[in-house]
Amino acid sequence: MTLYAWEEAVVTRSTRRPPGDDQSRLMVKVARLYHERGQKQAQIAEALGITQVRVSRLLRRAVDVGVVKTVVVSPPGVHTELEDQLQDRFGLNEAVVVDVMSTDERDIAQNLGAAAAAYLDNTLLGDEVLGISSWSANLLAAATFLRPTSSPVVSDVVQLVGGVGDPQVQIEANRLLTTFAAATGATPIFLPAPGLLGTADARRSLMSDPAVQQVTARWAELTTALVGIGALEPSPLLAQSGNSIAAADQDTLRKLGAVGDICLRFFDESGRLVASDLDDRVMGIEPEQLMTVPRRIGVAGGTRKLSALRGVLQGGWINVLVTDITAARHLLGTQ
Structure with missing residues (x-):
């Protein structure tokens, strides 16, 4: 049976801090622009002066190290x-x-x-x-x-x-x-x-x-x-x-x-x-x-x-x- 759920990405400060403070700041910034402000990868790349490929890699890295966590919130009536x-x-x-x-x-x-x-x-x-x-x-x-x-x-x-x-x-x-x-x-x-x-x-x-x-x-x-x-x-x-x-x-x-x-x-x-x-x-x-x-x-x-x-x-x-x-x-x- 198909179940419907809302998916919410939560950006957090990771306890497993990725190496390099500059890279960490950039990764968190990219993650916030993408998940919290809803900007597309191409928009983020243009705004930050980096390639879209790098944006994509930073987003994947943010998930890997725990900076971005996914929470599934069930709507009312779904148990x-x-x-x-x-x-x-x-x-x-x-x-x-x-x-x-x-x-x-x-x-x-x-x-x-x-x-x-x-x-x-x-x-x-x-x-x-x-x-x-x-x-x-x-x-x-x-x-x-x-x-x-x-x-x-x-x-x-x-x-x-x-x-x-x-x-x-x-x-x-x-x-x-x-x-x-x-x-x-x-x-x-x-x-x-x-x-x-x-x-x-x-x-x-x-x-x-x-x-x-x-x-x-x-x-x-x-x-x-x-x-x-x-x-x-x-x-x-x-x-x-x-x-x-x-x-x-x-x-x-x-x-x-x-x-x-x-x-x-x-x-x-x-x-x-x-x-x-x-x-x-x-x-x-x-x-x-x-x-x-x-x-x-x-x-x-x-x-x-x-x-x-x-x-x-x-x-x-x-x-x-x-x-x-x-x-x-x-x-x-x-x-």
Whole structure:
């Protein structure tokens, strides 16, 4: 992603004083005229009665000996230092940190969605096979904010996990894929199944269905996965939508130490997979296969999801994170 920054040259008195007082004075004078007054090298050469080649050499020398130092000042809303710290701490390939205007989860979703869309606009360059989880307010916002491309940048958008809850949720999952596909020029490939079945036998039966197998076969071709990160405790909006697992299943997972999930695969605070009988009922990509996708983008924020965020980062489930500034500071222990 392209980051914009202001670059400012600062002329200082070097502690490593270059040899020759006359040369030092000339070098500092040239540096001040160039960096502080904005004069061109040809103007400086004419004013001081020296060649432009010498001006250029003096400017390079000023940098070499520390007379001129470059300071990059990030504009408001750009948090490159936090992003670098997240990348170093958790081994991420990329981190995107954004401001949010309130603690309301709907507002957070809009801000994270806009940031994820901007990241994707800059990094989807063509011939991508992208997998996307079935339901996430953050991802739906991202799909909505994507700028339509003049030529396809994604060949196929593949659903990674079925819809969860009542049939309306499958409609929302289809809307997510359709919106994303329309913006990127991709073909949407839907998983014709619920996300969580009642029994393992039902899952085995559906997984052998030819229509389902046509979708699951595409998971091996994924170049990018775009996923939401769920907390064990669903948000009120999520619970009202029917897109959450049953209370009894939540209790079982809580006792096993689960703190969150990706594509209905639950993990603990260290990022380790939590094994339960739910795994045999999930219609979705297996954790091992998800981990082989070259780029795995997680979009999540807010303090409610901090435990899930820590777990997903500790476990290496994702290698690109889009989050908000408050969550980033909590993850780094600076707030």
